[in-house]
Amino acid sequence: MVYSALGPRSDARPAPSQSAPQPAASDRKRIGTRDVPPAGGDEAVQLELVVTRLAVRFPSMSRGDIEIVVRTVEKRFADAKVRDFLSLLIEKAARREIGEGTASPRMELA
Known part of the structure; x- marks a missing residue:
């Protein structure tokens, strides 16, 4: 129960049956451009999510080429001491x- 200047109110929190509608299962599985993995998580998983988001954003480019670009860019940050972001x-x-x-889809991974 919540008290206000007008007295006690019992409507401060919605009843469990009045909770916000849950998204459909298909919407929960979809990866959007704003989905960001938690900081400090597994880097490989985070990079897979990056590749997936970029593949959605750039459908004309193959997933393999996007992965090559991501791995090439990743090399630039190989010596980064702070890896949270x-x-x-x-x-x-x-x-x-x-x-x-x-x-370039022909970037080297070496």
Whole structure:
């Protein structure tokens, strides 16, 4: 029960039956451009999510080519000491390269 200047109110919290509607299962599985993995999580999982988001954003480019761009950009951050937001930095740089057309599908992974 919540008290206000007008007295007690019992409507401060919705009853369990009045909770917000849950998204459909298909919507929960879809990966959107705003889905960001938690910081400090597994880097490989985070980079897979980056590749997936970029594949959705750039459907004309093959997933394999996008993965090559992401892995190439990842190498630039190999010596980064703080790795919490690394996936965001990699995604931004890869998006810029793909969007500007500077990304080549023949980039080397070596």
